[in-house]
Amino acid sequence: MAEPRLPPRWFIRLAWQVHRRLYRWSGGRLGLRTPGEGRYGLMRLTTLGRRSGTPRPVILAYLEDGPLLHTLAMNGWDAPEPAWWLNLRAAPDVSVDLPGGPREVRAPEASPEERERLWEQWRHVDRHLDAYAARRPGPTAVVILEPR
Known part of the structure; x- marks a missing residue:
C-alpha cells in the first residue's frame, strides 16, 4: 500500500486558522463536535503560554x-512538538470547551501501557495513523484530559 499523502503544511495551518475563526465568529456555536462511531470529536483547549502566561x-x-x-500531541504530523503540548507540560491544569459545555481538566501524558491502549482507539478512527506518526522523529504523546 502506498504511503498516505498529507496536504502541504501551509494548507493544514490555514485550515486550522479558518476553523478557529469560525468558532470565534459563531460565538462557539460552530466548530466543535462530539466523537461518534469512526470519527473523532473536536474540542477547544485553552492553555496558558509557558512564557507569556496569556x-x-x-x-x-x-x-x-x-x-x-x-x-494526540501532534503538530500536523510535523516534527516539532506543538506549542499547546509544551504549554500543558508547564501548566497541566486547563479548561476545554466541548459541545456540551466547558470542563476543567488536568492533562498528564499517558503511561506507555495507557498510550498503547488509547493509540489503538485512534487507529479505529484513522487507518493511516501509524504511517502519519512514522513521519515524526519520535513517538507522538497521547495526552489524557482527566476531570478536576
Whole structure:
C-alpha cells in the first residue's frame, strides 16, 4: 500500500486558522463536535503560554474513554512538538470547551501501557495513523484530559 499523502503544511495551518475563526465568529456555536462511531470529536483547549502566561486556545481532535478525554500531541504530523503540548507540560491544569459545555481538566501524558491502549482507539478512527506518526522523529504523546 502506498504511503498516505498529507496536504502541504501551509494548507493544514490555514485550515486550522479558518476553523478557529469560525468558532470565534459563531460565538462557539460552530466548530466543535462530539466523537461518534469512526470519527473523532473536536474540542477547544485553552492553555496558558509557558512564557507569556496569556491564554492560548487551540481546537483539537479528541476521543472519549469513559470519563476521560484524550488527544494526540501532534503538530500536523510535523516534527516539532506543538506549542499547546509544551504549554500543558508547564501548566497541566486547563479548561476545554466541548459541545456540551466547558470542563476543567488536568492533562498528564499517558503511561506507555495507557498510550498503547488509547493509540489503538485512534487507529479505529484513522487507518493511516501509524504511517502519519512514522513521519515524526519520535513517538507522538497521547495526552489524557482527566476531570478536576
